Amino acid sequence: MPLSALFDGYATPDAAERASILIVDDLPEKLLVFETILADLDQHLVIARSGSEALREVLRQQFAVILMDVNMPGIDGLETARLIRGYRRSAHTPIIFVTAYADELQTAQGYSLGAVDYILSPVIPDVLRSKVRVFVDLFIMQQRLRQQALERIAIARAEAAQRAAEENTRRSIFLAQAGRELADSLDADVAMRRLLALLVPNFAPRALLWLRDAGHGHERVLRCDAPPAAGEPAPFIEGREQMLSEVLYDATRTAIEQMMPPLPHGASAAPHAPPGLRPRPPARRARPARRRAPAPRAAAPRHRQRRRAAAGRGRAHARRPAAGRAASAARLADAGGTGGPRRDRLRERAAVRRAPGRDRRTPPGRGRAA
Numbered sequence: 013m014p015l016s017a018l019f020d021g022y023a024t025p026d027a028a029e030r031a032s033i034l035i036v037d038d039l040p041e042k043l044l045v046f047e048t049i050l051a052d053l054d055q056h057l058v059i060a061r062s063g064s065e066a067l068r069e070v071l072r073q074q075f076a077v078i079l080m081d082v083n084m085p086g087i088d089g090l091e092t093a094r095l096i097r098g099y100r101r102s103a104h105t106p107i108i109f110v111t112a113y114a115d116e117l118q119t120a121q122g123y124s125l126g127a128v129d130y131i132l133s134p135v136i137p138d139v140l141r142s143k144v145r146v147f148v149d150l151f152i153m154q155q156r157l158r159q160q161a162l163e164r165i166a167i168a169r170a171e172a173a174q175r176a177a178e179e180n181t182r183r184s185i186f187l188a189q190a191g192r193e194l195a196d197s198l199d200a201d202v203a204m205r206r207l208l209a210l211l212v213p214n215f216a217p218r219a220l221l222w223l224r225d226a227g228h229g230h231e232r233v234l235r236c237d238a239p240p241a242a243g244e245p246a247p248f249i250e251g252r253e254q255m256l257s258e259v260l261y262d263a264t265r266t267a268i269e270q271m272m273p274p275l276p277h278g279a280s281a282a283p284h285a286p287p288g289l290r291p292r293p294p295a296r297r298a299r300p301a302r303r304r305a306p307a308p309r310a311a312a313p314r315h316r317q318r319r320r321a322a323a324g325r326g327r328a329h330a331r332r333p334a335a336g337r338a339a340s341a342a343r344l345a346d347a348g349g350t351g352g353p354r355r356d357r358l359r360e361r362a363a364v365r366r367a368p369g370r371d372r373r374t375p376p377g378r379g380r381a382a
Contacts, residue, residue: 035058046135063086066092081111089109108129204234212236220264233250
C-alpha cells in the first residue's frame, strides 16, 4: 500500500472539521493582515491581543497552530510560549513566531521553548498561508485517526461482549441438555455416552469423561472422538490404555487440581477422595444458648420498705451485748429524761444491775438473798 494512499482525503478538510488557529499580536493592523491572509483556509480564527488573553484561549480549546508576536507589552511572546508548553494539552501545539528582527540568541531561545518556525514581518502571504496549511492538515489528520481508533475500540468491545454472550448462551444450552440426559437415563454407561455426544463435535473434536467413585476408589474413563466422516457414529474408547486417553486423563486431573482450592496447612485429603478434591469440612458444633440476664425486680411498695427497715433495726438492737444496753440505759437515766414506759423499764433494769452483791448473770427477780 503506497504511503500517499494513507493520506488521501486529509489534504482538504471537510466543512464540519474546521481547525482553530490562534493569532496573538498587540497591533490591530497586523491582526487584520493575518486574518485577511488566512481567510482563504476556511478555518476558525481566534484573536488574542496579549499574552494573558492567549493563555485563556489555550485553556478553553485546542488549536492546530499558534501565530505569536515576539515583542508584546506585559507578557512577551517567549514567556507566553513557555507557559503554553507547561500546559499538558497544548504541550505539542506548534508555535510560529512572527517578528520584525531576529538575532541568533532570540532565535535559539525561541526554538528551545518549542517554536517550529520563525517568520519575519512584513510577511509574504503565500509563505504564511502554506506553512499554516501544513499544520492544519496534520491536526485534522490526527483528529480523524483518533476518531477511527476510538471507533475501532468500541467495535472490538462490542464484538467481545457479543462473543461472551454467545458463549454463555451455548453453555446454558449445554447444561440444560446435560441435565435432561442425566434425568432421562439411570444407566451410567448410557448417560456417559450421551454426555460425550453433546460435546463432540459441537464443542471439541474429542472429549474424555472421567467418572470416579470417591467411596471405593473405582473409576471409569470413556473417550469420544469426532466421527471420521459425516453420517458415521462417533467412536467410543474405554480405559486409559491408549496414549491419547492417558494424555487427556492427565490434563483433566491437572485442570481439576487447578480449579480446586489448596488444602490448609497440616490437613490431608481423604484416602478415597479423587485427586485435587479436598474432603468435606467437619460440621460445626452448635453454639450454647446465651443465658439471658434476669429481669430487674420491681420496687417494693413503701409500707413493705418501712416494715423491712424496722425489722432490721430490731435485729440490730437484739445483737447488741447486754453491757452495751445497760450503758445506754444508764446514760439515759443520768440525763433524767422521760421517755415513756419503755424507758422506765430500762431504768429499773439498770438500777438492779448496779445493786451491790447482785450477780449480773442472773436475770432480775431471780437473784439469791444476800
